[in-house]
Amino acid sequence: MQSERKDVIVIGGGVVGTAILRKLSLYNVSIALVEKQPDVCEGASKANSGIIHTGFDAPPNSLEAECLRRSRDLWPDYTEQLKIPYIPCGAVMIATTEEEKSIIEEKYIPNAEANGADVEWLDRNEVLEMNPSVTDEVIGALSIPGEAICDPFTATRSYAELAVLNGAELILGSGVTDIKENDHGFIVILENGREIVTKYIVNAAGVYSDHISRMIGDTSFTISPRKGQFVLTEEEIGISQIILPVPSAKSKGTLISPVVFGGFLLGPTAEDQQDKEDNSTSTEGMEQVLNGCEKLIPHAREFDSIRQFAGIRAVCSTGDYVIRPSEKNKQFIHAAGIRSTGLSASPGIAEVVAEQLQKAGLTLERNQEAQTEIPNLFDDAEENVGEIVCLCRTITRSEITNALEGPVPPSTIDGVKRRTGATLGECQGNCCIPKIIDILHEYGLDQNEVPLKGLQHSTLAFKGGRS
Structure with missing residues (x-):
């Protein structure tokens, strides 16, 4: 059987992989995305808060902070071009004690300034005026006006749809079983027996990105799964913004956020585990969500839940995004270790990956006929x-x-x-x-x-x- 040829294969059909595919589809290159599930948006991309973070709390000088900074400038155009439901509601990080206020003043305000994200301190009355359901113990909050919410389903799908309309191939329901290196670059072997020869590979396989990396002998990082459980309610809650706690060293904590298609989302937990497929919910997890949220909204425990779900985030051993050529082959580009800000940073990640591919030798000549906007396909x-x-x-x-x-x-x-x-x-x-x-x-x-x-x-x- 004669192998097919592509210039670039993207492995992984989440929001990061599809964002990269969309970016590459604007150029005169032959590209395909491979996803083992029968649809895009089947992993962490479908089970998250839907929040577009500004990066105010990202570690300064990290690759994560850089991708979030780039994305802040790109999101306004992306939401218009890709018809992504989007609400620029802003967020507030609630302080209920002087200690929490000191943490905000000493850590998060300087951190936001270092990352170029706008923040300001609100007093108690200002917080309660916009969010009357917040606890009476609030003494003030850090306002992050640039934070927003969107529909992660539409974002991921629209990336893929635009790429397909621009000529990209989307291969669903057949994962990668092996990668062999040859004179041209690589042979990617799929579960259905299909073989594709490609000069470049982008590894955007989420929690399995370390597994894909090891197919070419690269053991430079490992990915550990971290479960986040959520509760969705359609109760009326007196908040107009994303309500954030002061984070811990392990996670951003449990938050309460409006949802673009209606209702409110509570969560997530941060549960380290070994199983990369276990996205089950538990009584203990739901209790952890409610315990955390009722510190922000006292009557959170009274909300009727219409759904509970969990997502698995990719925690990388490096502590930061891994967006670089593999140590084993510079034509194999990692887009890995994207823990909890993949949706927010996806436009910027795609930009960085394209630059890495160019450094590795890929010529990116703009396709003047490529679409940048999803057309109105239907009345x-x-x-x-x-x-x-x-x-x-x-x-x-x-x-x-x-x-x-x-x-x-x-x-x-x-x-x-x-x-x-x-x-x-x-x-x-x-x-x-x-x-x-x-x-x-x-x-x-x-x-x-x-x-x-x-x-x-x-x-x-x-x-x-x-x-």
């Missing part, structure tokens, strides 16, 4: 008419069929959820899943085999235009 008026499939979210059949006719269509119920919001409501899909299965069947999926989540044996490829 918005059509989405709000016809049969309502999801009663909780008022999602119509047209919205689901539009998603199925898009550049990167879903093949699972979870994929439909992340594109339309169906099943995200109070009933959590109990009423609408049978109808969604029927629609998926109409679009070619076996009615008896429609998966809720990813199945490893299903391989999908989308290339160079709407599918």
Whole structure:
């Protein structure tokens, strides 16, 4: 069997990998992204707070701080071009004691200044005026006006869709089993037996980036999984901003944040573990979330939860992002160790990776015909008419069929959820899943085999235009 050829293969279909694919699709290079799951946004990218951080608290002079700084300048254009739901609500870091106030004054204000992020101190009355549900024990807060929230599902998918519209290939449902080096560069071998010859590889495999690295003998870093559990509620809460605690050395702590598609998110925990697949929730984890959040919002324990979920963050042994050529081969570029700011920093990470590829010898000549904006593929008026499939979210059949006719269509119920919001409501899909299965069947999926989540044996490829 003759191997195919690409200039660059990106491994990993999360927000970082798809951001890199989008960036490279603007140039005259042959590119593909490989993801072992049947959809993009299946790992940490689908299970996070959805917060766009400014980097005010990132370690100064770190690569993380640099990527976040670059991203601050890029996000306004990205949200417009990629039609990402986005609310610039700002955040406040709550101080309830003089000790916490001193930590903010001595650590976080100088840190923010070093990173070029705007912050200011608010007194108690200013905090409560904007966020009346915050604890009466608040003595003031650090305001970070540049913090925002967005839809991480749309961000990840839109990166991928734009890349596909620009000619990139998206290979889903077949992970990388081996990487061999040859005179041209590398041979990437997939689970389905497909072999692709490529000159450059970008390793954006999240918690498995160390596993991919070891395929070429690079043991320069290790990734440990850290679980973060969340609670989603649709209760009315008197806050208009992201409510942050003063962080610990281990994590940013449990926060309360508005969600762009409605409701509020509480969490996450920070649980170190060995299993990179265990994203289960637990009674202990939920209790930890509530204990932390009720220090910020006293009645947090009274909220009715409509959903609990967990994501696995990639904690790197280096303590910072790893965005550099491999020690074993300069044409193998790592984009690894992106612990909890991958969504926020994804535009900047893509910029740095492109620069690293150029240093390694890749010529990036701008494709003058490449799109930078997701077009209006469908008539918005059509989405709000016809049969309502999801009663909780008022999602119509047209919205689901539009998603199925898009550049990167879903093949699972979870994929439909992340594109339309169906099943995200109070009933959590109990009423609408049978109808969604029927629609998926109409679009070619076996009615008896429609998966809720990813199945490893299903391989999908989308290339160079709407599918």
